[in-house]
Amino acid sequence: MGYHHLALACTDIQAIHDFYEGVMGFDLVKVEVQPVHEGGWAKHFFYRMEDDSKFVAFWELHEVPGVGEIETNLSRAAGVPDVINHISFDVIDRADLMRRKQQWLDAGLRVLEVNHNWCHSIYTRDPNDNMVEFCLTTGSFTAEDRRTALAALSSTEPAYSKPPASVEVAKPG
Structure with missing residues (x-):
């Protein structure tokens, strides 16, 4: 089971559209325009990620009482x-991860690349100033991993994980 969509508020839908469709390659496929129960109205934009069951969505609010300045950075x-707090999308293989990295660099974005030892990730920021990630799982999970995770539920002292195998920052150009 996966999630159907993640919905976030935004303050600049055109910048969101330029990033999520133009840079990320997700297609805008649906908008719902509706009144808001508390008053005012909203547009709810849906961007298809890989098929018609997975979306990232954004709300543009209009004249909603009590809504002032919106902080769109989740963290x-x-x-x-x-x-x-960040948004992580999967990739199918290393070539796809590197293609995504190049997309971001070509769009003028700074890219943080981290080999976490069990997954390999790239990060940048979206127009809402949220960290977005493409992540490739590169390892498998053992019974010991599960025991360690279960023990961490109640531990009060840190048992630090192995540091990342590599961390690199790539700048456009």
Whole structure:
């Protein structure tokens, strides 16, 4: 089971569209325009990720009472460091991951690449200032991994994980 869609508020739908369709390669396939129960109205834009069952969606709000300045950075809104709340998309293989990295660089974006030892990730920021990630699982999970994860549920002392195998920053141009 996966999720159907992730829905986020935005303040600049054109910038969101330029990024998610133009840079990420997701297709805008649907918009729902509707009144908001509390008042005002909204547009809900759906971007298809790989098929008609997986989407990332964005809300553009209009005249909704009590809604002032919207903080679209999920981590900043929650009061946590930027790397905590982020959006991660999968890729099919290493070639796809490197293709995505080049897409971002060609779009003028800075790319952080991290080999986490069990997965390989690239990160950049979207127009909402959220960290977005493409991630490739490169390892498998063992019974020991599960025991360690279960023990961490109740541990009060940190048992640090092995540091990433590599961390690199690529700048456009």
